[in-house]
Amino acid sequence: MSQAMELSGVVIGVDVGGTKTHAASFDEHFNVISDLKVSTLTGGVDQVGTGIINTIATLQSEGQQLKGVGIGLPGIVDGSAGSVRHAFNLGIGDDALDIVSRLNATLRAPCWIANDVDAAALGVYEILRRDDCGLRDLAYLNIGTGVGAGVILDGRIYRGQNGFAGEIGHLLADPDGPQCACGLQGCLEAVASGPALARQWLASGRHSSVEALFAAVGRGDDKATLILRRAVEHLTRAIHTLALTFDIDRIVIGGGVADVGTSLLMGALRRGLRRLQSRSPYTRALNLADRIMLKPPEPVGVIGAAALTRWSRSE
């Protein structure tokens, strides 16, 4: 790795999840040098901040010059202030975690942060660009504990004025649907996220988990199939909305629900999109069924977090 008398430059990416944190250091060619998975310290700004600082310190080693750190984490991220709030599963509410200023006090390297889904979208972009250097735009649709999309336009994360761009989990899917954590009723997240699917399967009197739901769909269970079909109808409309809003090249599907139900979910989404396309030549021209794809297998969260350092430097 390092040559005598010359420090090798590394960047570190940190993907902070509700239960696990994945961090990795990369060389200047973006090859992984070392990586680390630890339990996320949660319970408030001090715990989360300390956990991130300790994780970065563990990855650093003698003979390496740290060129930059990128962090993806849940919640409402203010990239310019370097802070995050409303990351409820980390125990962060109205009081912001000023993670960049905390890191600046301990590190001699610049640091950038982004929402975790935005960072994952950038990671997807980095990976797909290896085989398709003409790729400019994509949306990464995360279907997991929450539902949201990270949007890459012309090679850059599009956050919007206040960081809400792509937060399609709060599209109003069903006005009579269940309460959403945001306070509205019937949001996409309240009807099609992992917890929403598990809750509906529980309401049917069965064991409550997304894994059990997909297993039942695989066995041909009518009730499970109906729950999945309803969720897919909502997700199909959301994909249609994303495509019409941004006309992106690719819509990449990932997240915990996609990890569990991979082929069943992708098959159902493609059938739903083809049904939509069959009703109108205009919609057929969008070619949505062929523009969705499953997330690449690489750890896009940590790759995208590290890529924030390169992306931000070129601004």
Ligand SMILES: [Zn+2]
């Ligand atoms: Zn909502």
